[in-house]
Amino acid sequence: MPCESWKVKLDTYLDGELPSEEMRAFDTHVHSCSSCAADALARVQLKRGVQAAGKRFAPTSEFRRRVQGKIAKEPRRSFRLTWMFAAALSMLAVASLLTAYVGVQRSHREQAYGEIADLHVAALASSSRVDVVSTDRHTVKPWFQGKIPFAFDLPEVQNSEFTLLGGRMTYAGQSPGAHLIYTVRKHEISVFVFQEGAFRGRWDSSSATKELSFNIATWSQGGLRYFVIGDASTADINNLAKLFKTTHS
Amino acid sequence: MPLFDQLYNFAHWLTRNREEAEDLVQETYAKALKGFPSFQLGTNFRAWMYRILRNTFLTSRTGLRVTMTVPLDTEDDGPELAVESDTPETILVERSNRELLQKAIDELPVYFREILLLCEVEEMSYQEIAETLSIPMGTVMSRLSRARRTLRDSLRPQLQEGSATAAITKGTNRAL
Numbered sequence: 001m002p003c004e005s006w007k008v009k010l011d012t013y014l015d016g017e018l019p020s021e022e023m024r025a026f027d028t029h030v031h032s033c034s035s036c037a038a039d040a041l042a043r044v045q046l047k048r049g050v051q052a053a054g055k056r057f058a059p060t061s062e063f064r065r066r067v068q069g070k071i072a073k074e075p076r077r078s079f080r081l082t083w084m085f086a087a088a089l090s091m092l093a094v095a096s097l098l099t100a101y102v103g104v105q106r107s108h109r110e111q112a113y114g115e116i117a118d119l120h121v122a123a124l125a126s127s128s129r130v131d132v133v134s135t136d137r138h139t140v141k142p143w144f145q146g147k148i149p150f151a152f153d154l155p156e157v158q159n160s161e162f163t164l165l166g167g168r169m170t171y172a173g174q175s176p177g178a179h180l181i182y183t184v185r186k187h188e189i190s191v192f193v194f195q196e197g198a199f200r201g202r203w204d205s206s207s208a209t210k211e212l213s214f215n216i217a218t219w220s221q222g223g224l225r226y227f228v229i230g231d232a233s234t235a236d237i238n239n240l241a242k243l244f245k246t247t248h249s
Numbered sequence: 250m251p252l253f254d255q256l257y258n259f260a261h262w263l264t265r266n267r268e269e270a271e272d273l274v275q276e277t278y279a280k281a282l283k284g285f286p287s288f289q290l291g292t293n294f295r296a297w298m299y300r301i302l303r304n305t306f307l308t309s310r311t312g313l314r315v316t317m318t319v320p321l322d323t324e325d326d327g328p329e330l331a332v333e334s335d336t337p338e339t340i341l342v343e344r345s346n347r348e349l350l351q352k353a354i355d356e357l358p359v360y361f362r363e364i365l366l367l368c369e370v371e372e373m374s375y376q377e378i379a380e381t382l383s384i385p386m387g388t389v390m391s392r393l394s395r396a397r398r399t400l401r402d403s404l405r406p407q408l409q410e411g412s413a414t415a416a417i418t419k420g421t422n423r424a425l
Contacts, residue, residue, distance in 0.1 A: 011393065011394055011397060012390060015368065015375070015393075017374065017375050017390075043397075046397070046400075046401070047369055049347075049350050050350065050354065050365060050366075050369040050370070050400070051369045051370055051372075052347060053347045053350040053351045053354060054258070054262070054354065054365075054366050054369055054370035055258060055370060056258065056261070056262070056351055057257060057258045057261035057262070057267075057270065058254060058257070058258070059253065059254060059257040059271070059274070063257075063271050063274075064250070064253060066275070067250070067253070067274065067275055067278055068250060070275065070278070070279070071278060071282060085281065085282050085285050088285075088288070088294050089250065089251050089252065089294075090251070091294075
Protein backbone atom coordinates (compact mmCIF):
# COMPACT_ATOMS: atom_id res chain seq x y z
CA MET A 1 0.00 0.00 0.00
CA PRO A 2 1.47 3.44 -0.87
CA CYS A 3 2.36 5.84 1.93
CA GLU A 4 -0.49 8.19 1.08
CA SER A 5 -3.02 5.49 1.91
CA TRP A 6 -1.42 4.95 5.31
CA LYS A 7 -1.23 8.64 6.13
CA VAL A 8 -4.95 9.10 5.66
CA LYS A 9 -5.43 6.67 8.53
CA LEU A 10 -2.61 7.93 10.71
CA ASP A 11 -4.81 9.71 13.27
CA THR A 12 -7.15 6.74 13.54
CA TYR A 13 -4.13 4.50 14.03
CA LEU A 14 -2.71 6.72 16.77
CA ASP A 15 -6.11 6.81 18.45
CA GLY A 16 -6.00 3.00 18.48
CA GLU A 17 -9.24 2.82 16.52
CA LEU A 18 -8.24 0.74 13.51
CA PRO A 19 -9.27 -2.93 13.38
CA SER A 20 -6.59 -5.09 15.05
CA GLU A 21 -5.37 -6.57 11.77
CA GLU A 22 -4.91 -3.12 10.28
CA MET A 23 -3.24 -1.93 13.49
CA ARG A 24 -0.64 -4.69 13.15
CA ALA A 25 -0.09 -3.90 9.47
CA PHE A 26 0.31 -0.22 10.37
CA ASP A 27 2.81 -1.11 13.12
CA THR A 28 4.91 -2.96 10.58
CA HIS A 29 4.68 -0.12 8.07
CA VAL A 30 5.62 2.59 10.59
CA HIS A 31 8.67 0.58 11.63
CA SER A 32 9.91 0.51 8.04
CA CYS A 33 8.81 3.93 6.75
CA SER A 34 10.72 6.91 8.09
CA SER A 35 8.30 9.42 6.61
CA CYS A 36 5.25 7.87 8.32
CA ALA A 37 7.24 7.35 11.52
CA ALA A 38 8.20 11.05 11.61
CA ASP A 39 4.64 12.08 10.90
CA ALA A 40 3.33 9.73 13.59
CA LEU A 41 5.81 11.09 16.11
CA ALA A 42 4.81 14.67 15.38
CA ARG A 43 1.14 13.82 15.81
CA VAL A 44 1.74 11.94 19.03
CA GLN A 45 3.54 15.00 20.34
CA LEU A 46 0.57 17.18 19.50
CA LYS A 47 -1.80 14.66 21.12
CA ARG A 48 0.27 14.73 24.31
CA GLY A 49 0.44 18.50 24.17
CA VAL A 50 -3.34 18.82 23.87
CA GLN A 51 -3.80 16.27 26.65
CA ALA A 52 -1.60 18.27 29.00
CA ALA A 53 -2.95 21.65 27.97
CA GLY A 54 -6.53 20.41 28.12
CA LYS A 55 -6.35 19.60 31.82
CA ARG A 56 -6.58 23.23 32.70
CA PHE A 57 -9.47 23.99 35.00
CA ALA A 58 -10.12 22.60 38.47
CA PRO A 59 -13.24 23.15 40.55
CA THR A 60 -12.86 24.97 43.86
CA SER A 61 -13.30 22.94 47.03
CA GLU A 62 -16.15 25.23 48.01
CA PHE A 63 -18.00 24.41 44.79
CA ARG A 64 -17.36 20.69 45.29
CA ARG A 65 -18.86 20.87 48.80
CA ARG A 66 -21.83 22.77 47.47
CA VAL A 67 -22.67 20.13 44.85
CA GLN A 68 -22.05 17.27 47.29
CA GLY A 69 -24.37 18.96 49.76
CA LYS A 70 -27.02 19.43 47.09
CA ILE A 71 -26.93 15.77 46.10
CA ALA A 72 -27.14 14.68 49.75
CA LYS A 73 -30.12 16.97 50.36
CA GLU A 74 -32.27 15.28 47.71
CA PRO A 75 -35.76 14.42 49.08
CA ARG A 76 -36.23 11.09 50.87
CA ARG A 77 -38.41 9.69 48.10
CA SER A 78 -35.45 9.65 45.78
CA PHE A 79 -33.21 7.87 48.30
CA ARG A 80 -33.07 4.75 46.16
CA LEU A 81 -32.24 6.72 43.06
CA THR A 82 -29.60 8.69 44.90
CA TRP A 83 -28.10 5.45 46.15
CA MET A 84 -28.12 3.94 42.68
CA PHE A 85 -26.61 7.09 41.22
CA ALA A 86 -23.87 7.04 43.84
CA ALA A 87 -23.33 3.34 43.12
CA ALA A 88 -22.99 4.08 39.40
CA LEU A 89 -20.44 6.78 40.16
CA SER A 90 -18.53 4.44 42.48
CA MET A 91 -18.54 1.67 39.89
CA LEU A 92 -17.19 4.14 37.39
CA ALA A 93 -14.43 5.10 39.82
CA VAL A 94 -13.50 1.45 40.36
CA ALA A 95 -13.61 0.80 36.62
CA SER A 96 -11.43 3.83 35.97
CA LEU A 97 -8.92 2.69 38.59
CA LEU A 98 -8.86 -0.79 37.13
CA THR A 99 -8.47 0.52 33.61
CA ALA A 100 -5.70 2.85 34.73
CA TYR A 101 -3.96 0.01 36.60
CA VAL A 102 -4.22 -2.38 33.66
CA GLY A 103 -3.14 0.40 31.32
CA VAL A 104 -0.08 1.20 33.42
CA GLN A 105 0.86 -2.48 33.71
CA ARG A 106 0.40 -2.98 29.99
CA SER A 107 2.43 0.12 29.25
CA HIS A 108 5.27 -1.12 31.51
CA ARG A 109 5.14 -4.52 29.84
CA GLU A 110 5.14 -3.05 26.34
CA GLN A 111 8.00 -0.76 27.30
CA ALA A 112 9.99 -3.73 28.61
CA TYR A 113 9.27 -5.79 25.49
CA GLY A 114 10.33 -2.82 23.37
CA GLU A 115 13.57 -2.49 25.34
CA ILE A 116 14.31 -6.22 25.04
CA ALA A 117 13.61 -6.12 21.29
CA ASP A 118 15.97 -3.12 20.97
CA LEU A 119 18.74 -4.97 22.83
CA HIS A 120 18.25 -8.04 20.64
CA VAL A 121 18.33 -6.06 17.38
CA ALA A 122 21.24 -3.86 18.50
CA ALA A 123 23.33 -6.93 19.37
CA LEU A 124 22.59 -8.65 16.08
CA ALA A 125 23.43 -5.48 14.16
CA SER A 126 26.73 -5.12 16.01
CA SER A 127 29.98 -6.29 14.42
CA SER A 128 30.91 -8.04 17.67
CA ARG A 129 27.75 -9.77 18.74
CA VAL A 130 29.22 -11.54 21.73
CA ASP A 131 32.07 -10.77 24.09
CA VAL A 132 32.66 -14.37 25.04
CA VAL A 133 32.65 -16.55 21.94
CA SER A 134 32.05 -20.17 22.76
CA THR A 135 29.59 -22.95 22.15
CA ASP A 136 30.52 -24.43 25.51
CA ARG A 137 28.30 -23.42 28.38
CA HIS A 138 31.14 -24.17 30.84
CA THR A 139 33.13 -21.39 29.20
CA VAL A 140 30.30 -18.91 28.80
CA LYS A 141 28.82 -19.18 32.30
CA PRO A 142 32.04 -18.47 34.26
CA TRP A 143 32.73 -15.46 32.03
CA PHE A 144 29.85 -13.64 33.75
CA GLN A 145 31.37 -14.11 37.21
CA GLY A 146 32.06 -10.76 38.82
CA LYS A 147 30.36 -8.94 35.97
CA ILE A 148 26.74 -9.37 37.02
CA PRO A 149 25.39 -9.47 40.59
CA PHE A 150 23.73 -12.91 40.25
CA ALA A 151 24.37 -16.41 38.93
CA PHE A 152 22.30 -18.51 36.57
CA ASP A 153 22.48 -21.90 34.89
CA LEU A 154 22.86 -22.52 31.19
CA PRO A 155 21.20 -25.57 29.64
CA GLU A 156 23.13 -28.27 27.81
CA VAL A 157 22.21 -27.83 24.14
CA GLN A 158 24.61 -30.34 22.56
CA ASN A 159 21.86 -32.78 21.73
CA SER A 160 19.31 -30.19 20.73
CA GLU A 161 18.80 -28.16 17.58
CA PHE A 162 20.13 -25.04 19.33
CA THR A 163 23.72 -23.84 19.24
CA LEU A 164 25.20 -21.43 21.75
CA LEU A 165 27.18 -18.64 20.06
CA GLY A 166 28.31 -16.90 23.21
CA GLY A 167 27.34 -14.14 25.60
CA ARG A 168 27.74 -10.51 26.49
CA MET A 169 26.83 -8.17 29.30
CA THR A 170 23.85 -5.94 28.85
CA TYR A 171 21.87 -3.32 30.73
CA ALA A 172 18.15 -2.66 30.97
CA GLY A 173 16.35 -0.38 33.36
CA GLN A 174 19.80 0.55 34.71
CA SER A 175 20.32 -3.05 35.85
CA PRO A 176 23.09 -5.30 34.58
CA GLY A 177 22.09 -8.56 32.96
CA ALA A 178 23.31 -11.45 30.85
CA HIS A 179 22.69 -11.67 27.12
CA LEU A 180 23.18 -15.05 25.46
CA ILE A 181 22.84 -15.72 21.76
CA TYR A 182 21.75 -19.04 20.32
CA THR A 183 21.09 -20.13 16.77
CA VAL A 184 18.49 -22.51 15.52
CA ARG A 185 18.69 -23.28 11.83
CA LYS A 186 19.31 -19.77 10.39
CA HIS A 187 17.56 -17.86 13.16
CA GLU A 188 19.32 -16.13 16.00
CA ILE A 189 17.68 -16.06 19.37
CA SER A 190 18.60 -13.91 22.34
CA VAL A 191 18.16 -14.98 25.92
CA PHE A 192 18.27 -12.21 28.51
CA VAL A 193 18.57 -12.78 32.23
CA PHE A 194 17.95 -9.94 34.69
CA GLN A 195 17.18 -9.70 38.35
CA GLU A 196 13.43 -9.65 38.94
CA GLY A 197 12.51 -6.03 39.55
CA ALA A 198 14.67 -4.62 36.77
CA PHE A 199 11.39 -4.26 34.90
CA ARG A 200 8.12 -3.04 36.25
CA GLY A 201 4.80 -4.53 35.18
CA ARG A 202 2.90 -7.77 35.46
CA TRP A 203 3.97 -10.71 33.33
CA ASP A 204 0.95 -12.88 32.87
CA SER A 205 2.19 -15.22 30.19
CA SER A 206 5.06 -17.64 30.23
CA SER A 207 4.50 -18.98 26.71
CA ALA A 208 5.71 -17.13 23.66
CA THR A 209 3.78 -14.09 22.54
CA LYS A 210 4.13 -11.96 19.46
CA GLU A 211 5.51 -8.48 20.17
CA LEU A 212 6.84 -6.08 17.53
CA SER A 213 6.92 -9.00 15.08
CA PHE A 214 9.25 -10.97 17.37
CA ASN A 215 8.28 -13.99 19.38
CA ILE A 216 8.98 -13.48 23.04
CA ALA A 217 8.72 -15.80 26.02
CA THR A 218 9.29 -14.55 29.53
CA TRP A 219 9.14 -16.10 32.96
CA SER A 220 10.47 -15.67 36.43
CA GLN A 221 12.56 -18.28 38.19
CA GLY A 222 14.69 -18.09 41.30
CA GLY A 223 14.34 -14.33 41.56
CA LEU A 224 15.50 -13.84 37.98
CA ARG A 225 13.52 -12.66 34.97
CA TYR A 226 14.22 -14.48 31.70
CA PHE A 227 13.36 -13.30 28.21
CA VAL A 228 13.75 -15.40 25.08
CA ILE A 229 13.30 -13.36 21.91
CA GLY A 230 13.83 -13.88 18.21
CA ASP A 231 12.22 -14.15 14.82
CA ALA A 232 12.26 -17.95 15.07
CA SER A 233 8.96 -19.79 15.39
CA THR A 234 6.93 -19.83 18.59
CA ALA A 235 7.77 -23.49 18.99
CA ASP A 236 11.53 -22.79 18.82
CA ILE A 237 11.25 -19.97 21.34
CA ASN A 238 9.19 -22.14 23.68
CA ASN A 239 11.63 -25.07 23.31
CA LEU A 240 14.62 -22.97 24.23
CA ALA A 241 12.68 -21.46 27.14
CA LYS A 242 11.81 -24.99 28.26
CA LEU A 243 15.50 -26.01 28.24
CA PHE A 244 16.33 -23.09 30.51
CA LYS A 245 13.43 -23.84 32.84
CA THR A 246 14.42 -27.50 33.21
CA THR A 247 18.06 -26.67 33.83
CA HIS A 248 17.14 -24.43 36.69
CA SER A 249 14.76 -26.87 38.35
CA MET B 250 -17.24 12.35 43.38
CA PRO B 251 -15.75 10.66 40.32
CA LEU B 252 -16.11 12.56 37.06
CA PHE B 253 -16.58 15.81 38.96
CA ASP B 254 -13.18 17.26 38.09
CA GLN B 255 -13.37 16.07 34.49
CA LEU B 256 -16.88 17.40 33.99
CA TYR B 257 -15.91 20.73 35.48
CA ASN B 258 -12.84 21.00 33.25
CA PHE B 259 -14.93 20.18 30.18
CA ALA B 260 -17.65 22.63 31.25
CA HIS B 261 -15.12 25.40 31.74
CA TRP B 262 -13.65 24.82 28.30
CA LEU B 263 -17.14 25.00 26.80
CA THR B 264 -18.36 28.08 28.68
CA ARG B 265 -15.00 29.84 29.09
CA ASN B 266 -16.30 31.17 32.36
CA ARG B 267 -15.99 29.87 35.94
CA GLU B 268 -19.48 30.82 37.18
CA GLU B 269 -21.15 29.42 34.09
CA ALA B 270 -19.08 26.25 34.33
CA GLU B 271 -20.16 25.79 37.95
CA ASP B 272 -23.81 26.32 37.05
CA LEU B 273 -23.47 23.88 34.21
CA VAL B 274 -21.92 21.14 36.35
CA GLN B 275 -24.43 21.66 39.14
CA GLU B 276 -27.30 21.45 36.69
CA THR B 277 -25.78 18.36 35.10
CA TYR B 278 -25.68 16.51 38.43
CA ALA B 279 -29.21 17.63 39.27
CA LYS B 280 -30.50 16.46 35.89
CA ALA B 281 -28.56 13.20 36.11
CA LEU B 282 -30.03 12.44 39.50
CA LYS B 283 -33.52 13.32 38.37
CA GLY B 284 -33.25 11.47 35.10
CA PHE B 285 -31.37 8.44 36.43
CA PRO B 286 -34.34 6.11 35.78
CA SER B 287 -33.90 6.87 32.07
CA PHE B 288 -30.32 5.67 32.22
CA GLN B 289 -30.10 2.16 30.82
CA LEU B 290 -27.97 0.03 33.07
CA GLY B 291 -25.16 -1.58 31.19
CA THR B 292 -24.73 1.36 28.84
CA ASN B 293 -21.95 3.90 29.12
CA PHE B 294 -22.47 5.99 32.25
CA ARG B 295 -19.63 8.39 31.49
CA ALA B 296 -20.95 9.15 27.99
CA TRP B 297 -24.41 9.63 29.51
CA MET B 298 -23.11 12.23 32.00
CA TYR B 299 -21.17 14.11 29.35
CA ARG B 300 -24.20 14.04 27.06
CA ILE B 301 -26.33 15.65 29.78
CA LEU B 302 -23.69 18.31 30.37
CA ARG B 303 -23.34 19.04 26.68
CA ASN B 304 -27.07 19.16 26.03
CA THR B 305 -27.50 21.47 29.00
CA PHE B 306 -24.76 23.68 27.62
CA LEU B 307 -26.28 23.74 24.14
CA THR B 308 -29.57 25.01 25.51
CA SER B 309 -27.92 27.64 27.71
CA ARG B 310 -27.59 31.24 26.57
CA THR B 311 -23.87 30.89 25.97
CA GLY B 312 -24.38 27.59 24.23
CA LEU B 313 -26.99 28.98 21.88
CA ARG B 314 -24.77 31.95 21.09
CA VAL B 315 -21.64 29.98 20.26
CA THR B 316 -23.27 27.15 18.35
CA MET B 317 -25.20 29.24 15.88
CA THR B 318 -22.84 28.04 13.15
CA VAL B 319 -23.23 24.36 12.43
CA PRO B 320 -20.13 22.67 11.03
CA LEU B 321 -20.29 21.03 7.68
CA ASP B 322 -19.15 17.50 8.39
CA THR B 323 -17.82 15.68 5.41
CA GLU B 324 -16.60 12.13 5.43
CA ASP B 325 -13.83 12.79 2.96
CA ASP B 326 -11.41 15.44 4.09
CA GLY B 327 -8.58 14.34 1.86
CA PRO B 328 -5.20 13.13 3.03
CA GLU B 329 -2.66 15.30 4.74
CA LEU B 330 0.57 14.36 3.13
CA ALA B 331 3.07 17.10 3.75
CA VAL B 332 5.63 16.36 6.42
CA GLU B 333 7.71 19.35 7.31
CA SER B 334 10.89 19.36 9.30
CA ASP B 335 9.59 22.06 11.65
CA THR B 336 5.99 21.10 12.27
CA PRO B 337 3.84 22.89 14.85
CA GLU B 338 4.08 19.73 16.91
CA THR B 339 7.85 19.56 17.10
CA ILE B 340 8.29 23.26 17.79
CA LEU B 341 5.60 23.05 20.41
CA VAL B 342 7.27 20.22 22.23
CA GLU B 343 10.62 21.91 22.07
CA ARG B 344 9.23 24.97 23.77
CA SER B 345 6.70 23.17 25.95
CA ASN B 346 4.40 26.03 25.19
CA ARG B 347 1.31 24.98 27.04
CA GLU B 348 -0.19 28.46 27.11
CA LEU B 349 0.07 28.79 23.36
CA LEU B 350 -1.69 25.50 22.93
CA GLN B 351 -4.38 26.41 25.44
CA LYS B 352 -5.00 29.64 23.56
CA ALA B 353 -5.25 27.75 20.28
CA ILE B 354 -7.71 25.24 21.74
CA ASP B 355 -9.73 28.06 23.26
CA GLU B 356 -10.00 29.77 19.92
CA LEU B 357 -11.33 26.68 18.16
CA PRO B 358 -15.02 26.68 17.35
CA VAL B 359 -16.92 24.89 20.09
CA TYR B 360 -17.71 21.83 17.94
CA PHE B 361 -13.99 21.29 17.31
CA ARG B 362 -12.99 22.14 20.88
CA GLU B 363 -15.38 19.65 22.44
CA ILE B 364 -14.49 16.71 20.20
CA LEU B 365 -10.78 17.31 20.61
CA LEU B 366 -11.07 17.46 24.39
CA LEU B 367 -13.23 14.35 24.58
CA CYS B 368 -10.69 12.44 22.49
CA GLU B 369 -7.39 13.71 23.86
CA VAL B 370 -8.16 14.77 27.42
CA GLU B 371 -10.96 12.37 28.34
CA GLU B 372 -9.44 9.66 26.15
CA MET B 373 -12.86 8.57 24.97
CA SER B 374 -13.15 6.00 22.21
CA TYR B 375 -14.80 7.02 18.94
CA GLN B 376 -17.84 5.04 20.03
CA GLU B 377 -18.07 6.95 23.33
CA ILE B 378 -17.66 10.27 21.53
CA ALA B 379 -20.39 9.29 19.09
CA GLU B 380 -22.70 8.50 22.03
CA THR B 381 -21.82 11.70 23.86
CA LEU B 382 -22.26 14.00 20.89
CA SER B 383 -25.09 11.96 19.35
CA ILE B 384 -23.38 11.81 15.97
CA PRO B 385 -22.38 8.86 13.75
CA MET B 386 -18.90 7.33 14.02
CA GLY B 387 -17.98 8.56 10.53
CA THR B 388 -18.74 12.10 11.60
CA VAL B 389 -16.61 11.65 14.73
CA MET B 390 -13.65 10.70 12.58
CA SER B 391 -14.04 13.47 10.04
CA ARG B 392 -14.78 16.16 12.62
CA LEU B 393 -11.83 15.09 14.73
CA SER B 394 -9.59 15.19 11.71
CA ARG B 395 -10.77 18.69 10.85
CA ALA B 396 -10.39 19.83 14.44
CA ARG B 397 -6.79 18.64 14.52
CA ARG B 398 -6.01 20.24 11.20
CA THR B 399 -7.55 23.54 12.29
CA LEU B 400 -5.51 23.42 15.49
CA ARG B 401 -2.29 22.76 13.58
CA ASP B 402 -3.08 25.54 11.11
CA SER B 403 -3.78 28.01 13.89
CA LEU B 404 -0.57 27.09 15.70
CA ARG B 405 1.69 27.36 12.66
CA PRO B 406 1.82 31.19 12.25
CA GLN B 407 2.10 31.79 16.00
CA LEU B 408 4.93 29.34 16.29
CA GLN B 409 6.73 30.75 13.27
CA GLU B 410 6.40 34.23 14.76
CA GLY B 411 7.75 32.90 18.05
CA SER B 412 10.61 31.16 16.28
CA ALA B 413 11.54 34.38 14.49
CA THR B 414 11.52 36.30 17.78
CA ALA B 415 13.59 33.58 19.43
CA ALA B 416 16.05 33.66 16.54
CA ILE B 417 16.39 37.44 16.77
CA THR B 418 16.92 37.24 20.53
CA LYS B 419 19.48 34.51 20.01
CA GLY B 420 21.27 36.63 17.40
CA THR B 421 21.26 39.69 19.63
CA ASN B 422 22.66 37.70 22.52
CA ARG B 423 25.41 36.34 20.31
CA ALA B 424 26.25 39.88 19.11
CA LEU B 425 26.49 41.03 22.70
